[in-house]
Amino acid sequence: MSGPDSRAVGEMKELAVDAASEGRRLDQWLAAALAPDVSRSRVQALIRAGAVTLAGTAVTEAKRKVANGERYAIALPEAEAPEPRGEAIPLDILYEDDSLIVVDKPAGLVVHPGPGNWTGTLVNALIHHCGDTLSGIGGVRRPGIVHRLDRETSGVMVVAKTDRAHRALAAAFADHGRSGDLERAYVALVWGVPERASGVIDAPLGRSTRDRTLRAVVPAGRPDARRALTRYTVLERYGAGPPDEQIAALVECRLETGRTHQIRVHMAHIGHPVVGDPDYGRAFRTKMNRLPPDMAEKVATFPRQALHARLLAFRHPETATIMRFEAPIPSDMVELIRCFAALA
Template sequence: MEEFENDNEELEEGVLYEHFKFTVDAGQSSLRIDKFLSNRMENASRSRLQAAADAGNILVDGKSVRSNYKVKPNQEIVIVMDYPRRELKIIAEDIPLNIVYEDDDLMVINKPPGLVVHPGHGNYSGTLVNALAWYFKDLPLFNSQDPRPGLVHRIDKDTSGLMVVAKTEQAKNNLALQFFEKTTERRYQALVWGSVKEDEGTVTGNVGRSLKNRQVFTVFPDGDYGKHAVTHYKVLRRIGYVTLVECRLETGRTHQIRVHMKHINHTLFNDSNYGGDQILRGTTFSKYKQFVQNCFTILPRQALHAKTLGFTHPSTGEKMLFNSELPEDMATAIEKWENYIATRNE
């Protein structure tokens, strides 16, 4: 009996792709792999499958194959493809982009806090996708029926920082595979509640939607719910009742850093989804409470910034590494905390 698995991924810090796995039936006759897959997958045209093969995204027993490869009984086939285009018209809007780097294959942008990545859930305009549709309106990859033009990963609306956007189908497939195989480098900086005891550490725990509230995510015991997730963290600065940490993603689950840090009792500062918009550490003095409220006003979002992004260039094979400065709201809040603690200790 032929086995089939479809593991769709749509992640905050991860990628936007579909991951399929097949085990070929023992009685399968010799057949081109693109025809074999098109007969078994919805919305998978021969051209999409050939593009995936050209990018090295069709693997047979762990090795990439061309679209004319002939399948054999009992082989394991893994394929990674971007989501098929849907019947959703994207309106191009002239929204400014902070472009860090650009060439014929890709673009790296520094996303400001508050910018939604793609339309949906009431945000049908004013998103990064609307901005990309305008900026790249003359490129073949971009059309009004593609709801995620060039996107291979995303970050939350209220998270700031670096994102890479593909400008060709080859680049999109290649980058998607890099995110899938976890060969990219992604480092974030986060301001969290409490003084993190260990200088470095790792949080491991399945992340999935809460069974009580579908709007948030939580950590589940291994084997129950959610997907395997690993976050490595390192203390950068301890600032009294808060700590600035660097988080390195080994996996990229939705809200992963936010959920993992809450799991170890260090919720992100002003993360309203996970209780970080409450005073979780400190004193009961009214002046302190007012100080924290002032910081919330300065930084009206979770204190999380995608600071470093690294990947292999899809055409040249060159290692690319980008860094970005903390945005003004987060940098100012950190400075306020440092001043507060210095004054308190005088």
Template sequence: MPASLPEPPPLIDDLPYTVAVAPDKAGLRLDRLLADALPALSRARVRLLIVGGHVHSSEGEAMFAPDHRVRAGECFVVRVPEIPPFVTTAPAAQAMPLAIVYEDVHLIVLDKPAGLVVHPGAGNADGTLVNALLAHCPGQLSSIGSPLRPGIVHRLDKDTSGLLVVAKSDLAHLDLARQFARHSVKRAYWAFVWGGPVPPEGRIDYPIGRSPQVPTKMAAVARGGKVAETRYRTLKRYGTLASLLECRLATGRTHQIRVHMASIGYPLIGDRVYGGVARLPAGCPQDVRDAAESLAGQALHAFELGFIHPATGDEFSFTSTLPMHIKRLVTVLETH
């Protein structure tokens, strides 16, 4: 009986791996080449890395097509995102109410409330959106990606409310991930900030990375960060106290809107991480102060989501109204 093959060596999370195309590999699909070269990764996982923008040519160009036919001499760099090391079992199904906006066999669009974590992580082993989805549609979520995040294509912060799309089929997951990687998904947010941004409409393109001072926070950094771009325009001013902005993302970095608005001096109201509570305007009325401090989180709501349906090719667009905890803030602001 032949000896069993040794297990492939584990990959070290977040390190780059370089794969060169030998002459005998010319003509292979990119996903096949990388799966063969990195046996610790399944081919499905490799496809997700590609469409997620984690594979680049040696010249730095992102490779979004798993079926790209490679040429001899080409070289590709693969970065494997960190997978949380603290969870050893798959998430459990937990029945919870979900605000489902649309659902078919390929995907679900839902309206996430503030306070709900999207998937299990440090300090949130259960009670997440993933746990609720496993109860709502058992065995129907996409199997691509981490077992801790079945169907999860993108995220919203715990304390950000609004629209989110989840993949049920693998087809949908791969195609939606490609759309997000190419920044073709339409995402718009209502953001309530302290003060009145000058200019009232603009573009913020500071790179975002880990804060050098506080590694658990993100920050606009001079070097070492990832390209990030937020476009904003002022929809309404509440005197000199606050403003309602519409923010649109050209990229999707962690805490992007929160970091970018704080970086130009207009933090989100209620943001306990990036200054939206500590930096209350001088002379802020007590009722406004109370309303800001009683918010469930930062006053940020993902009100618009648009994408191309992966199976039909139809253009889908969804909108959402403000949640009640932000409406209460608006009611107080409108009295000043």
């Protein structure tokens, strides 16, 4: 195959269009058929490169409508050298085998390269650490990211090292634990104390209209609305007086969906944003006026949202064993919690 990067063909797949798929765009149909191994943008690039053929003739129009009975061949390139490159960044590894690796991600570490963060990411670190043990995922020799934590959120993450593990873990996270095999628990220090000791926040999320990089609770009927459900439990309360006068709480949040910024948006939505959250907690910074001056300064200078992914459990893609991992609350957040616990 001759394409934009002139890589050799690693695998040829032949796919047939069924009646239910007739009329779909070629790129959409192929991306669905090859998911989760090959993204739609990758499919589009392969179409442009002439890697998709119908009856031996290259089809280069991604928006072409497919018809029942058509058989398309797609030449998938061999796994290439990692892009981005590996970097010798220390990792706190909780577990590793031939299929996957589980790490305790520190706050401040971006998961995946992107604008403004093309180097120094978890992916860079994993490529360096895993080396040749990575297999080609989606045509690239790289770690399989199946879920993410925000840059300033710490805690447990699992990453696939093989195509098979990537497919199985991606399916488990897409199912959001409805099968019972996936469990995710976070701890968060939030402003104020929720009225109920435990509760469910079932509120759809979409893009914020004031900043497209942020999320917001939106009407369910909005085109970009995605169901989001968080279960919370109050673990500790801080401050004197009745709950409505107490200053903060430590809560556990368990996810039944995995939307971007879900816990941060949901807790702010019920009036209890995460302490230190620069995006969703700004309106609550006046609560620091109730703190002693030395403590107020510590809270004001805390460099991140006080949110930690404490627990992750999942079924191993090869052995079918339920794996369960916990990461202790990091020292910076422990110190902040101690400050609040000392309030009379």
